[in-house]
Amino acid sequence: MSATPRGSHDAHGGHGGHGGHNLTGMVIFLLSESVIFLAFFAGYAVLKVSSPIWRPEGVDGLAVREPLINTIVLVSSSFVAWFAETRLRRGQLWAFRAVWLLTMAMGTWFVIGQAIEWRELAFGLGSGVFGATFYLLTGFHGLHVITGLLLMALMLWRSFQPGNYDGGEAGVTSVSLFWHFVDVIWVVLFLLLYVWQR
Amino acid sequence: MSSTSASFDPRVLRAPHPVPGAPDNWKRFFTFNTDAKVIGIQYIALALFFLLVGGLLAMIMRGELITPPADLVDPSVYNGLYTMHGTVMLFLFLFPILNGFNNLLIPPMIGAPDMAFPRLNALAFWLFPLFGTILMVSFFVPGGPSTSGWWAYPPLSTQNPLGLFVNGQFLWILAVALSGVSSIMGAVNFVTTILRMRAPGMGWFRLPIFCWTAVAAQVIQLVGLPVLTGGAVMLLFDLSFGTSFYQPEGGGDPMLYQHFFWFYSHPAVYVMALPVFGIFSELFPVYARKPLFGYEFVAVASFGITFLSLIVWVHHMFYSGTPQWMRNLFMATTMLIAVPTGIKVFAWIATLWRGRLRLTTAMLFCLGGLINFIFAGITGVMLATVPVDIHVGNTYFVVGHFHYVIFNTLTFGVFAAIYHWFPKFTGRLMYEGLGKLHFVLTFVGSTLNFLPMHWAGLMGMPRRVASYDPEFALANVLASLGAFLLGVAMIPFLLNLVSSWARGERASANPWQAIGLEWLLPSPPPLENFEEDVPTVLNGPYGYGLNRPLVADEARYIARANASPAPTPTPASTPRRPEP
Ligand code: HEM
Ligand SMILES: [Cu+2]
Numbered sequence: 018m019s020a021t022p023r024g025s026h027d028a029h030g031g032h033g034g035h036g037g038h039n040l041t042g043m044v045i046f047l048l049s050e051s052v053i054f055l056a057f058f059a060g061y062a063v064l065k066v067s068s069p070i071w072r073p074e075g076v077d078g079l080a081v082r083e084p085l086i087n088t089i090v091l092v093s094s095s096f097v098a099w100f101a102e103t104r105l106r107r108g109q110l111w112a113f114r115a116v117w118l119l120t121m122a123m124g125t126w127f128v129i130g131q132a133i134e135w136r137e138l139a140f141g142l143g144s145g146v147f148g149a150t151f152y153l154l155t156g157f158h159g160l161h162v163i164t165g166l167l168l169m170a171l172m173l174w175r176s177f178q179p180g181n182y183d184g185g186e187a188g189v190t191s192v193s194l195f196w197h198f199v200d201v202i203w204v205v206l207f208l209l210l211y212v213w214q215r
Numbered sequence: 216m217s218s219t220s221a222s223f224d225p226r227v228l229r230a231p232h233p234v235p236g237a238p239d240n241w242k243r244f245f246t247f248n249t250d251a252k253v254i255g256i257q258y259i260a261l262a263l264f265f266l267l268v269g270g271l272l273a274m275i276m277r278g279e280l281i282t283p284p285a286d287l288v289d290p291s292v293y294n295g296l297y298t299m300h301g302t303v304m305l306f307l308f309l310f311p312i313l314n315g316f317n318n319l320l321i322p323p324m325i326g327a328p329d330m331a332f333p334r335l336n337a338l339a340f341w342l343f344p345l346f347g348t349i350l351m352v353s354f355f356v357p358g359g360p361s362t363s364g365w366w367a368y369p370p371l372s373t374q375n376p377l378g379l380f381v382n383g384q385f386l387w388i389l390a391v392a393l394s395g396v397s398s399i400m401g402a403v404n405f406v407t408t409i410l411r412m413r414a415p416g417m418g419w420f421r422l423p424i425f426c427w428t429a430v431a432a433q434v435i436q437l438v439g440l441p442v443l444t445g446g447a448v449m450l451l452f453d454l455s456f457g458t459s460f461y462q463p464e465g466g467g468d469p470m471l472y473q474h475f476f477w478f479y480s481h482p483a484v485y486v487m488a489l490p491v492f493g494i495f496s497e498l499f500p501v502y503a504r505k506p507l508f509g510y511e512f513v514a515v516a517s518f519g520i521t522f523l524s525l526i527v528w529v530h531h532m533f534y535s536g537t538p539q540w541m542r543n544l545f546m547a548t549t550m551l552i553a554v555p556t557g558i559k560v561f562a563w564i565a566t567l568w569r570g571r572l573r574l575t576t577a578m579l580f581c582l583g584g585l586i587n588f589i590f591a592g593i594t595g596v597m598l599a600t601v602p603v604d605i606h607v608g609n610t611y612f613v614v615g616h617f618h619y620v621i622f623n624t625l626t627f628g629v630f631a632a633i634y635h636w637f638p639k640f641t642g643r644l645m646y647e648g649l650g651k652l653h654f655v656l657t658f659v660g661s662t663l664n665f666l667p668m669h670w671a672g673l674m675g676m677p678r679r680v681a682s683y684d685p686e687f688a689l690a691n692v693l694a695s696l697g698a699f700l701l702g703v704a705m706i707p708f709l710l711n712l713v714s715s716w717a718r719g720e721r722a723s724a725n726p727w728q729a730i731g732l733e734w735l736l737p738s739p740p741p742l743e744n745f746e747e748d749v750p751t752v753l754n755g756p757y758g759y760g761l762n763r764p765l766v767a768d769e770a771r772y773i774a775r776a777n778a779s780p781a782p783t784p785t786p787a788s789t790p791r792r793p794e795p
Contacts, residue, residue: 049402143458
């Protein structure tokens with residue numbers, strides 16, 4: 018851990034260009050971001066266990082079938098993203114773009130599925146702590162999914178800039194790491210919200 | 216700042232961007248500049264402005280408290296004053312000013328040209344004026360600013376009597392949340408920079424303590440801040456969107472908020488304290504001309520503090536209906552934190568022991584800060600004891616305790632750092648006479664202000680009240696006089712800053728004969744510090760009197776730092792190690 022390589026940068030005017038640390042930065046950020054979810058999970062668990070009034074009247078749980086399909090789509094998209102990365106590493110730019118686009122399509126499927134589920138639910142944000150925690154958790158996660166989609170679109174756009182991916186990952190690894198993170202969080206959320214119902 | 220260029224500064228022509236000392240380039244401080252040295256000064260200048268704002272609020276409060284009845288301001292205005300005072304001092308003064316030092320010091324100390332993510336850095340800074348403005352605007356919305364204290368406990372903080380969407384509490388939460396976003400951006404940047412951009416040969420045990428404490432503090436930000444943010448989002452929903460996360464009548468739990476809040480806000484005091492521990496560890500060796508005693512222990516103790524600080528938060532909730540087993544547990548962990556902290560205090564004292572002390576202004580502030588910190592540690596351990604805390608919790612004893620840390624130790628350390636590193640980054644020396652006046656006024660003022668508070672608290676005076684029983688009058692008169700003296704103390708300080716920057720004596724590359732990479736650079740350092748010519752580190756820091764080189768080829772770096780074109784020829788710079 019002593020001598021550290023420095024990313025190449027031009028001596029002057031290279032400001033903003035001390036690249037090569039994206040992945041380190043992303044890992045640190047995701048470690049931190051996972052704590053905010055941890056806080057929400059803890060809040061959810063405490064309220065679910067201790068609240069005298071949990072589900073609002075007339076609501077007796079969440080349907081699991083549709084969300085389960087969404088979950089499978091989202092989790093598989095992680096593998097697809099990883100496959101896209103391997104294409105990029107082999108220099109198959111068009112294959113990368115195609116598979117990357119497929120990842121984005123699966124992510125979009127998930128967001129739309131979530132929106133449909135929200136619209137059909139019988140309770141709202143104001144329906145006790147049950148409703149509030151549900152919308153808070155799924156909404157906050159949904160924001161991350163949308164952020165991930167935007168980042169992926171950015172990477173796709175960048176792949177059309179000539180020479181941009183010659184020097185290495187240039188952000189794709191960081192973005193797919195973010196995507197895996199979003200998926201793992203969803204798995205925990207799914208267990209907490211849909212599986213742990215009683 | 217623009218009147219000094221009687222002589223011509225050749226660097227202005229050479230440098231692609233103006234050097235920090237260039238007199239006619241103050242404009243860059245108002246731009247989206249990505250240079251860490253500019254950002255550092257931006258942070259420090261704006262934070263000092265907010266120190267004045269927070270100080271003004273404090274003096275209004277002390278004006279109110281100089282007599283027992285509530286006569287100067289209305290009690291509900293008083294509630295707004297202490298809420299905003301605390302928030303300003305923490306979120307708009309101490310956090311930002313320490314980020315300013317991180318920006319100025321970390322890259323040169325590790326031989327990096329800049330931060331790892333310069334644009335993210337600038338973005339993090341520019342959020343600061345934004346949330347600063349949001350908080351200030353809350354003074355002028357109908358209903359006034361938040362009045363629920365800096366804790367913002369529900370149900371007090373979820374009241375919205377006027378029914379307006381944009382109210383003082385709403386703006387308060389928004390400002391605190393944005394400050395959190397900015398801090399996370401900063402933390403990612405600082406940690407990545409120290410992990411990835413150290414000079415060749417600079418292993419962990421050759422890293423200056425300031426950088427150790429910076430990482431330790433930023434890790435707390437990364438682990439703790441998200442919890443506060445999560446808690447604050449839920450508070451915002453309760454306040455503005457009708458949820459009941461914290462409302463018992465809707466099935467919620469107000470204690471949940473207290474846990475979220477203190478899970479971050481206790482460690483947050485160490486986010487502020489650790490960098491100042493770093494400053495002490497840097498400065499004592501310089502001014503005692505001795506190596507830092509137990510360097511490795513001081514370094515590692517930083518992470519001991521990080522870890523322990525994350526498991527003590529319930530000591531702020533001893534009287535909040537906390538079960539007894541939890542009180543006992545957190546009493547024990549809190550006492551444990553005195554161990555790594557004690558290691559550091561012991562190391563500083565051992566460093567001073569039989570050293571050749573040079574009582575510069577910076578050193579005086581360090582010594583004063585150290586003495587005050589020992590006192591604050593003692594009152595801290597008293598408060599950690601559950602039976603004592605049940606008695607004095609929510610009294611002025613607590614207010615005395617934390618002001619002894621936050622002002623009498625941490626702000627002293629901040630002043631010390633300013634006096635110590637000012638010449639490095641502006642190329643000018645500060646006036647020692649004005650500096651010493653500043654120190655004396657500050658020491659007397661802060662003692663008068665905060666020492667009697669302990670006494671008032673032990674007698675039972677509650678905190679956060681605008682009027683009080685006349686039996687507490689003497690302590691309060693003393694405290695108020697001290698507060699006004701602290702206001703006076705700012706005059707020589709500000710005068711010193713402005714006039715030494717404009718026309719102070721030119722500083723050499725190493726005016727304090729200090730050892731460290733930053734002192735191998737010219738004052739002020741060029742845009743990208745060492746650029747491509749990064750020195751190879753051979754030894755650990757603080758080799759005072761040890762006669763060993765810090766870096767390979769040291770003489771060349773020293774010669775270059777001194778030869779760097781200075782407008783007025785400086786007398787050949789002082790030798791680095793005059794001691795035997
Ligand atoms: C040996 C070290 C320390 C111990 C054992 C300690 C212990 C405590 C305890 C038990 C309290 C709660 C008192 C109460 O609310 O009734 C407290 C309050 C506080 N301490 Fe410390 N402390 C220590 C060091 C520090 C440091 C280094 C800082 C700041 C950097 C600090 C800042 C504060 C603040 C801000 C509060 C009050 C917060 C509030 O109620 O508004 N303390 N301390
Ligand atoms: Cu604490």
